Amino acid sequence: MRAMTGLFFLVFLLAAAPSDADVLVAMNDDSTLVVASEGRIRGFSIQGEELWSGSGPTHPLFGVVSADGARAAFLDPLANRVAIVTANGTTLDVRVPESPVAAMFGEGGLFVLSRDGAALSRIENDGAVRSVPTSLDPSHLFIEGTDVFVYGRTAGRIEKFDGRTLNRMATAEATIGGSDFTGDGRDLWIASPREGKLFPFSQETLIVRDPVSGGAVPVDIQVLRREGRATASRLAVADPSSRRIWEVEGGESEAAAFGRGFLRGLLGLGLYRPRSSEFPGGVDRIFNAAGDFWAFDSGSGTLFQVRAGGRSRALARGLEWGKFAVTDDTVWVWDAGSLSRRTR
Amino acid sequence: MRFLLISLLLATPLAAQERISSDFEIATATRRLNAATSPLQRVAAHMNLGDLRASRLEIDLSRDHYEAAVEAATEASVKARKSSAFDSYAEAVAWTGFALAKLGRVEDSFLTMEEALRYHAAVPRAWNLYASTMTALALFPKAESAARRAVALSKARNPNTPEDLLDLHIYQYNLVSAILRNDPVSAEAENLLLELLDSLAGPRFEKIRRRVSETETFEVFSLVRADEDAFVSLRNRAGLRLARLYENRGNASAARAAYRRALEYRDDDPVALAGLARLSSGEDRFRWFAESFAANPFSPALILDYEEEVATEDREPEGEEIGSLVRRTIWLLERGRPRDAAEALAKAQAGWNSSALDYLEARIAIAEGRVDRASEIRDRLDGVPDLQRSLAAAFENVIGDRSAITDLLTENAGSVIESPSAVMLRRLLAALNDASTITTIRPLLDVVTFRSRAHFDEPASITQDATVLSSGEIQGVPFRFSVPTAFRGRIAMGEHTLVYRVAGAAGTTLIIEPSRIDP
Numbered sequence: 001m002r003a004m005t006g007l008f009f010l011v012f013l014l015a016a017a018p019s020d021a022d023v024l025v026a027m028n029d030d031s032t033l034v035v036a037s038e039g040r041i042r043g044f045s046i047q048g049e050e051l052w053s054g055s056g057p058t059h060p061l062f063g064v065v066s067a068d069g070a071r072a073a074f075l076d077p078l079a080n081r082v083a084i085v086t087a088n089g090t091t092l093d094v095r096v097p098e099s100p101v102a103a104m105f106g107e108g109g110l111f112v113l114s115r116d117g118a119a120l121s122r123i124e125n126d127g128a129v130r131s132v133p134t135s136l137d138p139s140h141l142f143i144e145g146t147d148v149f150v151y152g153r154t155a156g157r158i159e160k161f162d163g164r165t166l167n168r169m170a171t172a173e174a175t176i177g178g179s180d181f182t183g184d185g186r187d188l189w190i191a192s193p194r195e196g197k198l199f200p201f202s203q204e205t206l207i208v209r210d211p212v213s214g215g216a217v218p219v220d221i222q223v224l225r226r227e228g229r230a231t232a233s234r235l236a237v238a239d240p241s242s243r244r245i246w247e248v249e250g251g252e253s254e255a256a257a258f259g260r261g262f263l264r265g266l267l268g269l270g271l272y273r274p275r276s277s278e279f280p281g282g283v284d285r286i287f288n289a290a291g292d293f294w295a296f297d298s299g300s301g302t303l304f305q306v307r308a309g310g311r312s313r314a315l316a317r318g319l320e321w322g323k324f325a326v327t328d329d330t331v332w333v334w335d336a337g338s339l340s341r342r343t344r
Numbered sequence: 345m346r347f348l349l350i351s352l353l354l355a356t357p358l359a360a361q362e363r364i365s366s367d368f369e370i371a372t373a374t375r376r377l378n379a380a381t382s383p384l385q386r387v388a389a390h391m392n393l394g395d396l397r398a399s400r401l402e403i404d405l406s407r408d409h410y411e412a413a414v415e416a417a418t419e420a421s422v423k424a425r426k427s428s429a430f431d432s433y434a435e436a437v438a439w440t441g442f443a444l445a446k447l448g449r450v451e452d453s454f455l456t457m458e459e460a461l462r463y464h465a466a467v468p469r470a471w472n473l474y475a476s477t478m479t480a481l482a483l484f485p486k487a488e489s490a491a492r493r494a495v496a497l498s499k500a501r502n503p504n505t506p507e508d509l510l511d512l513h514i515y516q517y518n519l520v521s522a523i524l525r526n527d528p529v530s531a532e533a534e535n536l537l538l539e540l541l542d543s544l545a546g547p548r549f550e551k552i553r554r555r556v557s558e559t560e561t562f563e564v565f566s567l568v569r570a571d572e573d574a575f576v577s578l579r580n581r582a583g584l585r586l587a588r589l590y591e592n593r594g595n596a597s598a599a600r601a602a603y604r605r606a607l608e609y610r611d612d613d614p615v616a617l618a619g620l621a622r623l624s625s626g627e628d629r630f631r632w633f634a635e636s637f638a639a640n641p642f643s644p645a646l647i648l649d650y651e652e653e654v655a656t657e658d659r660e661p662e663g664e665e666i667g668s669l670v671r672r673t674i675w676l677l678e679r680g681r682p683r684d685a686a687e688a689l690a691k692a693q694a695g696w697n698s699s700a701l702d703y704l705e706a707r708i709a710i711a712e713g714r715v716d717r718a719s720e721i722r723d724r725l726d727g728v729p730d731l732q733r734s735l736a737a738a739f740e741n742v743i744g745d746r747s748a749i750t751d752l753l754t755e756n757a758g759s760v761i762e763s764p765s766a767v768m769l770r771r772l773l774a775a776l777n778d779a780s781t782i783t784t785i786r787p788l789l790d791v792v793t794f795r796s797r798a799h800f801d802e803p804a805s806i807t808q809d810a811t812v813l814s815s816g817e818i819q820g821v822p823f824r825f826s827v828p829t830a831f832r833g834r835i836a837m838g839e840h841t842l843v844y845r846v847a848g849a850a851g852t853t854l855i856i857e858p859s860r861i862d863p
Contacts, residue, residue, distance in 0.1 A: 021451040059450065059451055059454075061451060061454065061455060077454065078450060078451070078454060078483065098485050098486060098489065099486055099489070101458075115489070116485060116486045116489035116490070117489075118489075136492075136493065136496065137465075137493055139465070153465045153466075154465065154466075154471075154493045154496060154497060176465070176466045176497070177464070177465040177466025177467070178465070179462045179463065179465070193430065193462070193463050194463075194466055216428070217428075217430045217463070219462055219463065240425070240428070240430065241428040241430050242428070243428070281425075282425055282428065284462075298459070299422070299425045299426075
């Protein structure tokens with residue numbers, strides 16, 4: 001079982017009903033559900049019993065879970081605080097520079113981007129915080145080993161930091177106004193909804209490769225398969241404008257391309273495949289959880305399970321992003337202060 | 345469709361039978377609302393009306409407009425999303441976020457703006473709106489940071505046409521507003537304002553200035569669409585910001601000159617008039633105050649400024665128009681005449697409905713010792729923190745007063761307190777009206793006697809041998825006997841020395857048990 005990882009952003013459907021500052025994540029091999037809500041963090045078992053409770057951030061708006069599911073972090077961009085919690089309820093609450101909006105666990109602790117403070121911070125296990133400046137509007141973060149990549153959306157810049165020293169190792173000019181940023185083991189990818197393109201950069205050198213079509217309004221990227229020895233990576237791209245998730249094949253390494261006799265890797269081109277999943281509404285969030293691939297339409301609050309061959313089925317409706325978590329057999333929903341389950 | 349947002353100033357104009365300054369804007373915005381053909385035009389009109397009503401402290405009306413703006417913006421975003429028009433979607437979502445901020449829905453507003461930025465992070469006006477949203481939420485460092493992004497993105501586009509330059513100047517103005525929230529005397533803000541005002545007066549804006557002059561445009565809005573509106577609003581607000589900045593630095597002559605320049609374009613600008621009042625002395629000061637109250641009688645900043653200064657104004661403000669009534673209420677309160685103040689306020693309330701008047705009612709209630717009523721009003725002043733703070737301070741004084749009363753009564757147990765002052769009697773009233781202190785005060789009052797000159801109302805009955813009296817005033821504080829009391833002999837209406845004990849209070853009236861009337 002895997003935790004629902006990645007950054008949780010938006011809650012829509014706002015005008016319909018006032019929403020609270022609540023975030024729900026699944027951690028600890030999906031055996032613990034953790035809710036941060038209005039100054040408290042509570043842990044629940046998958047039977048729905050409250051296991052523990054403690055103080056937490058006042059306005060938790062985003063949540064992330066470590067890759068091993070052992071820790072979760074809740075960001076409060078209004079009060080500039082971050083709370084890190086373990087599955088048994090031990091909580092560490094620290095202050096960070098202005099507006100923490102993105103975070104990811106990496107080697108040495110939790111890495112946090114503070115947008116308005118233009119800073120990358122590392123929160124170590126003992127709560128020590130070390131911050132270094134970044135370019136304007138650092139909005140997205142990706143970590144691979146000890147390399148920490150920061151995308152500054154307004155500055156249009158990628159910065160590569162050494163996660164151990166927080167020294168800046170390299171920078172590259174990039175498109176401005178990107179909406180998502182990730183890496184597939186070979187390249188970093190920026191989704192540009194404004195240009196309808198995906199922009200790949202070498203993770204190693206930050207050299208830009210040729211852009212790839214990403215549909216009409218590519219807004220979210222998810223790596224379906226990382227770059228392998230003999231295989232190119234595969235990316236899914238949410239394009240709410242055309243109500244599709246596009247599947248894009250990443251560029252191959254030179255060796256892999258030669259090995260398979262293809263040249264497209266040498267040219268650094270991604271392969272745009274005609275295969276796509278269609279949805280009744282504009283799907284704008286995609287993620288992997290509990291061994292499956294999921295898509296979410298913020299407009300209607302509909303969660304889709306995407307199956308092989310591009311078929312999908314709607315599993316739950318009326319959800320708010322950040323307030324549900326998917327485990328093996330259940331979609332958990334945090335609503336009006338209580339936890340409920342929808343069987344998959 | 346292009347709507348641009350210019351941050352509001354601290355105290356902007358203001359409403360109804362007689363015209364006050366913002367009536368012109370309200371009339372125009374209402375016309376625009378009625379003529380609106382798209383949801384976003386409705387959003388713009390509702391937001392302007394909300395801001396205008398808020399500036400007059402018509403809190404319920406302003407909330408109605410902000411809620412209508414949320415509804416219209418949501419409708420626009422749903423429609424745009426359904427038709428896959430994601431540019432329009434992002435714009436409508438951003439307006440939803442801004443309107444939510446005006447309603448104080450902090451988290452919803454923040455997350456909604458984040459959603460808009462997923463699609464519009466490269467769009468300067470999105471960041472401009474974001475900055476204004478953060479300002480509305482009082483998150484000023486975030487506002488400054490967002491405003492810097494708007495300016496940076498706009499400059500990167502090399503604005504060349506007057507329209508594009510006007511957009512850039514609006515972003516710069518909003519940046520200045522954010523900077524000044526964090527540093528009220530910032531040199532960077534001053535330089536930006538001077539550069540901006542210089543540019544607006546320069547040759548690039550010659551055509552727009554001519555159109556402004558031809559169409560006699562003068563209304564100031566927070567949300568503008570036409571270049572003429574934008575130009576006029578920006579010139580007004582930038583000039584006022586600069587004046588305030590000089591005022592904050594203590595450079596009174598530069599501030600006065602800047603306020604006077606603002607009045608050249610609009611002679612009833614309430615912010616400029618209030619500024620000049622603060623910076624003047626003697627008769628001049630009260631002339632500016634009078635003009636400022638005529639332009640916006642409900643500005644919290646103006647009311648608080650006037651409360652500070654009113655002790656030195658010798659003449660009781662005259663006139664029955666709203667500005668004079670508000671000034672007279674404050675003047676009478678300062679002189680310890682809450683009953684007269686209540687009369688002036690009642691006339692104001694007969695024609696106007698504003699939280700500023702509620703605030704004055706609370707002040708009167710405090711002065712009369714009706715603490716519960718004052719507290720009830722204070723709770724309603726949610727959207728007006730400045731006035732709430734001022735009431736809180738008044739409450740603190742009352743608490744201090746109670747402790748002084750307790751001390752005085754304890755010290756004088758078994759003796760006579762001669763000629764208690766009006767202030768002391770009002771403090772006593774306040775303590776008697778407060779459930780939390782009454783149990784402490786009552787036993788002390790049982791053992792203290794007072795002697796005062798009292799003005800009696802007409803006797804209830806009068807015979808050859810006795811006069812029955814029941815009520816009157818001591819130092820302007822109304823009293824009545826617990827039961828009408830007959831005194832030996834004929835006692836004429838008018839002033840006499842009364843020896844008495846205080847038995848309690850009924851609202852603003854002291855209940856007294858008379859011992860005797862001394863000759």
